[in-house]
Each structure stands twice: as C-alpha cells, then as structure tokens.
Amino acid sequence: MPVLSPQLQQRLSTPLKIGSLEVKSRVLQSPLSGVTDLVFRRLVRRYAPDSMMYTEMVNAKGLCHLKTLPKIMEVDPNEKPISIQLFDCRPDFLGQAAQMAVEEGADTIDINMGCPVNKITKNGGGSSLLREPETAEAIVRAVVQAVPVPVTVKTRIGWTDQEINILEFAKRMEEAGAQMLTLHGRTRDQGYNGAARWEWIGQVKEILSIPVIANGDIFSVETAVRCLEMTGADGVMCSRGTLGYPFLVGEIDHFLKTGQQRQSPTAVERLECAKDHLQALWEYKGMRGIQQARKHLTWYAKGFAGAGELRNRLSRVETLIQGVELIEGMIALLNTASTTSVE
Ligand SMILES: Cc1cc2nc3c(=O)[nH]c(=O)nc-3n(C[C@H](O)[C@H](O)[C@H](O)COP(=O)(O)O)c2cc1C
Structure with missing residues (x-):
C-alpha cells in the first residue's frame, strides 16, 4: 500500500485553484476522444464527484458553421466542474468557439496542444502548436479575451527528442494568460509509446506559478502518488487507465484525501x-x-x-x-x- 508523505499530504490538502475556480479534487479525468462523452463522465463522477472532467476534443472551426452544438460538446447542467476542450490553430475561431462552450456550461476552456494525430497536426492543431509558439500564445490571449472563465492548456514535452521545448513553451503559455497547464510527459513522436517522462513535469512545475497537472502513465493509486512525489505537480490526470475502469479517478482521489485505499471493484x-x-x-x-x-x-x-x-x-x-x-x-x-x- 502506498504511503502519503506528510509533505505531500500537506501540499494537497487545499483545493486546486484554476484561476477563479476552486476544485475540491487534485485528480482529473482527461479528455479522451471517442470516450469521455456525457455518459462516461457520469460514470466517473459516481466515484469521483469532486473531480474536474473534460469533454472529448471539439473542432473549433467546425463549430462556427454549425447551427446546433455537436453532441460531443453537450454538458449536463448538473455536472460540475467541467471543461470543454477545443482544438484548432486560429485564434479567432477558438475565441468564438470558447464563447459557445461557456454558454453550454463550461467552467474552464482547455486548448488542445498535445494531440499527435496527423489529421489534426497537419492542419496546425494539437501538438503541432509546440512548433508554433507564437500562434499558441496568440490563441491563449484570444481565448482569455473572449471568455470570463479560466483558460487552460494541455500539451506534451515537445515534438521530438531533439525538440523538447516545453520549458520555454510552458512559460509563454503562462505569460499569455493560461491559468493551468496539463503536461503529458511524452513527445509527439512518442505517441503513446515508451514511458512518460515525469522529470520534465517536475522541471516545468519549478518555473511556473500556475498549477501544473501531471499526465502520462497514471494507472493506479501507486503511480499517482509516485508521480506527485517525483514532480511536485499540483494534481494528476488519468487517461488510458480509465478505459473500462471509470473507478480510477475516484480511487486516487479517495486515497489522497484519506490515506486509505478504497476496495477495488470485483x-x-x-x-x-x-x-x-x-x-x-x-x-x-x-x-x-x-x-x-x-x-x-x-x-x-x-x-x-x-x-x-x-x-x-x-x-x-x-x-x-x-x-x-x-x-x-x-x-x-x-x-x-x-x-x-x-x-
Ligand atoms: C483514445 C484516446 C483519446 C484521446 N483523446 C484526447 C483528447 O481528445 N484530448 C486530449 O487532450 N488528449 C487526448 N488523449 C491523450 C490523453 O488525454 C493523455 O494525454 C494520454 O493518453 C497520456 O496519458 P496516459 O499515458 O495515462 O494514457 C487521448 C488518448 C487516448 C488513448
């Protein structure tokens, strides 16, 4: 059974502050395309009622031409806290889409700067923004201007091993007005292979004032605790570990709050x-x-x-x-x- 050090317990005992928003859990359910629809989020929330959840990524450009919102952007009026994640590379489209997201009930707007999929990166979205920091910065500034809720960024450590630029990039996102950064500790080239490099998350945490959320390879209470100890991050975000297992976020949250491990489901x-x-x-x-x-x-x-x-x-x-x-x-x-x- 993992042990929570007193320092970690102390560090995590206060709510997570994302700009003006206070969240009573340090464990977040990641956006997962094709997975984190309203139905899945309801299941996760059964066991993790305080946790921040994310919609699947929504194409901002597509939205501006639609008369009704797509189902992937639908939010239950009772589900809180909830973030709507958007992707594109055009600040004006993203600003407009963010306004629609807030009308739908988003508590924060998250900008996807980490998706590795060719279809997205070849159009300038997702992780390709790591190679276009000026555009990424302009996006954050435009969305911050457009909406009254906190704006956050989810990204990776770099495009390739030769282009790990997350330290400069993260600082720029903070200066542009991002209120939280979620960092997946892999490069775009890695896709989902190899181990997540949490050491980069630790380095980013040291240089930012906004909360930093660690993401990548959080599959259990043990890995969550190890990651939090190693990185000093303000929280962890669970992803593939929740596929077919909507209990994970709640299990980690319960442990961080009580020091007790919840019985795993049979x-x-x-x-x-x-x-x-x-x-x-x-x-x-x-x-x-x-x-x-x-x-x-x-x-x-x-x-x-x-x-x-x-x-x-x-x-x-x-x-x-x-x-x-x-x-x-x-x-x-x-x-x-x-x-x-x-x-
Ligand atoms: C099926 C699937 C869908 C994903 N969809 C999104 C998405 O819509 N937005 C996003 O920011 N990340 C998305 N991701 C990336 C995850 O949120 C996360 O960053 C990544 O899986 C690393 O965490 P893990 O090692 O714990 O899985 C997706 C990953 C998977 C496996």
Missing part, C-alpha cells in the same frame, strides 16, 4: 458498471451508442476466467438486449463459481 461490479454504460449509451445515442459501446465493453471484460471469449462476443454486439444478456450471463457464472481465477 469482476461482477465491473460488469454491472459495463451494463450501466451500455444501457446509458443506448438511451443517449441509440444505435450509434451500441456501436460505440463495443470498445468500452471489451475494455471492461478483463481479469476473470472466460473474459477472452466474452470480449470477443461483446466486440460484435448488435443490440442492447444482446449485450445485456451476454453481460448478465457472465455475472451469473461468476456469482455461482465459488472462486474466480485471473485470466
């Missing part, structure tokens, strides 16, 4: 959660929800005998009833088996 509890997820996606998105649920369901089905076969079937599920039957069948099996073995 396989049956995880499958119950998968069923809720499927049902809610169906209610929210209809058939598209079922299609999107397939990947989520396969992420949930892990760590018990028969999980491989279940994953295989869940990945092809066509209807709500079929999915529910598969999950309930496995729950019944697990409940009748006196012991479950790890796959």
